Amino acid sequence: MPRCIDGHQCPEWDRTEYGETALHIVVIGGGLMGTATAWFLLEAGHEVTLLDRNPELAAEGSYANGGILHAGHAAPWNSPAVAGQLLRWVGREASPLLLRPGRLPWMTRWGLGFLRHCRARDHEYVKALNTRLALYGRDRMAELRAATGIEYDGDQRGSMKIFRDRAALDAAQSAAEALEPLGIRSRTLDADGVLEQEPALADTRASLAGGIHFPDDESGDACRFVRELGRVLVERGASVRTGESVSRIEGDRSGVRSVVTDRDIIQGDRYVLAAGVDAPALVRPLGLRLPIEPAKGYSVTLPVDDGADVPRVPLIDEAHRVVITRLGDRLRIAGTVEFTGFDRTIRLSRVEVVQRQGLSNLPSLASRLDPDKVEPWACLRAVSIDGAPVLGASPIPNLFLNTAPGHLGWTFAAGAGQVVADQVGGRVTGFDRAGELSPRRFGLI
Template identity: 60%
Template sequence: MHVLVIGGGLMGVSTAYYLVEAGHRVTLVERQPELAAEGSHSNGGMLHASHTEPWNTPEAIRQFLQWIGREESPLLLRPGQIPNLIGWGLGFLRYSRTHHHERNTRVNTRLAVYSQRLMAGIREATGLEYDADHRGILKIFRDRREYEHALAGSALTESLGVRFERLGTDEVIGVEPTLADVAGDIVGGIHYPDDESGDARRFVEGLGEWLRGQGAELRLGESVQRIDGGADGIAGVVTDRDTLTADAYVLASGVDAPAHVRPLGVNLPIRPVKGYSATLPVDGDAGAPRVPIIDEGNKVVITRLGERLRVAGTAEFAGMDRSVRERRVEIVVRQALSNFPAYASRVERSAAEPWACLRPMTKDGPPILGDSGVPGLFLNVGPGHLGWTFAAGAGRVVADCVIGRDPEIDMQGLTLARYRRQPRG
């Protein structure tokens, strides 16, 4: 079987990997001249089955209302985007109800745990090097109520196979000694020993080279103009260079996916949510952390990637605006480095590499995988902020759907069909 994959980020390349592994011919089309040039380029670097709850928690909705209009808030809504978010936003609010939110957390966690299991197999089969680290992830808290809430959430995901360790302040410092200077501010922490971290861009680029070595065709710098087809199936994909045909098609084009399939009558409830990151140099130890950290109070993540430190955070509803706003990057850097005053005093901040990307987020939280409703067209879209976490698992189940193999995990809550049954209550 010949399969055309649209999208050269984590979701597309991971799907291509499993298709090639199963013996199929793959052509991958990516509009950028390089793989991992957008959402997979400089993300937070964490693969965490421990943090899969959708962003629309009841508590987050209350905080969001308090943050409206505050430029330095972790979640920012640009006023011009309000008309574009009315319908999607109502769904976002509806799915924030506790029973919907817990169900979708379970769906996400099921996929994330599966994905973590598959990553070891990919590393073994390909020998990829991507600054992978397996020391787990540490979450720190300055607020007692937030800490207790997180412990309750960890108990939920523990029932799905996610281990965690409750830590007092001294134990937090034992896991990551560079936090000693701010120990007085920390009320406790949680360590998730099975979580991982790594450079998503290096992973995608390495997997791309592996695919080329296996005979896959990677058409980079080629933009999809439209997908021709309808209720009977796909006739072909028209790019700015050619018309491409295949036996099956996989759409993994991130925030561009809704526009790609809207003419086919497929409605994807996905909206772009911008996130920011900065990558800083590490000169030896220099007081920089070794263990990946989630700072719950400041809503930022800090991940060591070899001799670099990645800091990331914020969510901004700004439509398809991909620009990097320096002030938002500065906020993330300042909040992240407040945990490490020794490192902050030494690092040359002008050497930071800023980045912004658009996360394709569904209104309920889980990604949309598998059947599109159009014969021969399959979806791997909408992972939101969990693209790195979901990549291997989503790639495998979508490849399974394409080749007619039963996925190894329950697909309930992960397909487009879930939106045909609107939630009650």
């Protein structure tokens, strides 16, 4: 008898009668989500082909992100406050969220969906769901680290939100305390407590209202992680095909028949689409409309030494909406949201905003930086209308999705990879809320 993957009353396409036989799975997309899924599929004994159009894995959204795996910071962007501010951000270069007027006509449908999910109760619901997935991912990440032994400048010393404004700190403290029942530990600190955790902030002591430390958060270089994992995949027998672009997915509502690339036609038993912002265009010809919009973000990476002015604890500057993370001998500053379609151009004005806002916390370090050694980066996050990722079975029986992790792809990667791999292989997944992340929630049937 077919059984339902997530234990809910499901339509036919969400059921599986698959056993534990080894299958050939084609994974499209070699960023964090695709590569992590490939790993868990391989672990389960399946044959895996991982495809990516770039010469190297993690060359797009997963190349230079903020580097924090932050279960304590997994709220969606949708919120009553953001809904109120959205129009004020149209065309404002220095704002943390920038809406380019030229994109507005293209994002009406998505924008209305996004606004619909800005109600307080939707925000709280998705925050709890994302937090649970992040916590599930933290455990899967620890297992993956132990199983592979890969190095990626990983660090497990937590993360710290810092505030200049007392009211913002109080509000964040209430929000952090509300996460405690879910298993998120946090400690609110005054300015001295913040400096005790992170002495590199000493120069800004006078302006600090305090901070919140999340001791169980982690950090690491996502790109290094993906590339190292890709190497392990190859060692363990997966076929990792880079520099090969998928031009179309052949099939119809009864199933995918093959994947057509610029070099080949590849057939598998099942297919996982983890192509980030390009996922919607690849499934549109099959009749699926994924409510996902690209949101550009920027980062800068700077070489650093062991000076006392270099932070060790990953920092989240809430007012400026930037994160500052040490990754070995580099410092990453990342942030901003720009709705500008598929334009991946690195605009220096936006780079400058991220760098200036991040370094405003670290004036001593800023004064001795060599501007020629700053590496700027921009890439697109795939954001769903409700702020939760899109994971699992699609209405097409042998096609599964792992996309729309938005600003939390590093945090979700191992958890989402495990959930999707379980569902592809027909196992009941250990993440009990997986059904709520299914594309079924958008009524795609």
